[in-house]
Ligand SMILES: Nc1ncnc2c1ncn2[C@@H]1O[C@H](COP(=O)(O)OP(=O)(O)OP(=O)(O)O)[C@@H](O)[C@H]1O
């Protein structure tokens with residue numbers, strides 16, 4: 001091999017090795033950036049689509065010290081929106097921002113522990129400060145310290161056993177608020193989980209704090225909409241009418257299309273409006289499903305043609321097929337038939353009307369009513385109000401299941 005040829009071969013090898021080491025290297029595109037359709041976590045405003053009005057509304061509520069309840073059907077983007085609001089508020093530096101997901105908690109003592117940890121961590125950024133403060137105030141509960149291996153955040157486990165202990169620990173951490181000039185914003189995600197706690201007084205305790213501390217704002221959010229709204233709007237419950245309700249709907253097709261076009265253009269890729277609109281339609285603009293679909297589409301060949309698009313849709317449905325088949329095993333035949341019928345219609349307003357029963361061969365209206373109740377409580381379907389004058393529509397919750405059933 002000549003010297004020049006040898007040199008060229010070496011350079012090519014080095015280039016290839018460098019690219020292979022770079023996990024964003026693609027044999028089709030060469031070195032490429034991260035997939036802009038981010039799944040399961042919040043990256044930054046550039047990767048967050050729209051929600052401008054909701055963001056402004058929540059920030060306004062926080063600045064005015066008004067607590068809110070954020071609700072929507074599942075997977076519409078509540079958690080992502082809270083993270084986005086926090087990202088924006090972080091820059092202002094006049095808030096203590098605390099985010100707590102309580103879905104995995106089963107009792108009030110664990111809740112008190114988690115909230116105490118999060119509150120102390122927001123006040124004391126250093127590990128030493130955290131331990132010092134926790135020991136000073138909670139020494140009698142034998143605090144055990146640990147550090148989250150992923151985030152590095154310190155946490156605290158207190159030996160709390162009964163209701164007075166829970167009250168004492170919460171009273172103590174919330175009393176820190178009085179000494180602070182900054183606003184405390186505490187987001188409690190999956191808040192309906194308090195219904196499953198052994199001790200039921202957490203909502204009453206939180207309301208007491210709201211009345212006691214003017215610089216405290218709660219963001220309650222949750223995926224079990226009915227339960228969450230019941231907690232916030234029924235006179236039976238402590239937090240009755242103490243928060244502003246904010247409902248999260250679908251992102252508009254123009255905003256979503258703009259977001260998709262922008263990310264394709266930024267990377268010098270091409271996508272035509274037909275493919276964008278078809279994707280928004282196929283995923284019914286239900287954020288999680290839309291993002292999932294466009295995330296998968298991004299990994300496809302640079303020229304997106306209809307064939308490639310159909311291939312991705314089939315692949316998504318195939319990936320989920322075993323889960324969908326399992327649903328069928330868990331249901332009675334009338335329940336399954338009703339689910340298929342709703343999927344075939346995409347949405348249906350009168351599922352016990354004669355025409356619908358006949359068209360899909362569903363049998364008696366009373367059977368359908370029972371199946372409907374089952375599908376609603378097991379969250380296989382949900383009700384959506386399109387306007388205040390009309391009855392709600394029933395839809396299959398999981399968009400990919402709906403598309404799989406309709407075939
Ligand atoms: N505005 C947005 N821009 C970009 N992606 C979003 C946006 N909102 C949601 N997503 C995407 O949708 C996914 C689901 O959103 P998120 O988890 O926030 O929904 P959720 O309403 O909290 O769901 P659940 O009810 O199951 O808790 C996110 O992981 C993210 O991929």
Ligand SMILES: [Mg+2]
Pocket residue numbers: 078079080189223
């Ligand atoms: Mg969520």
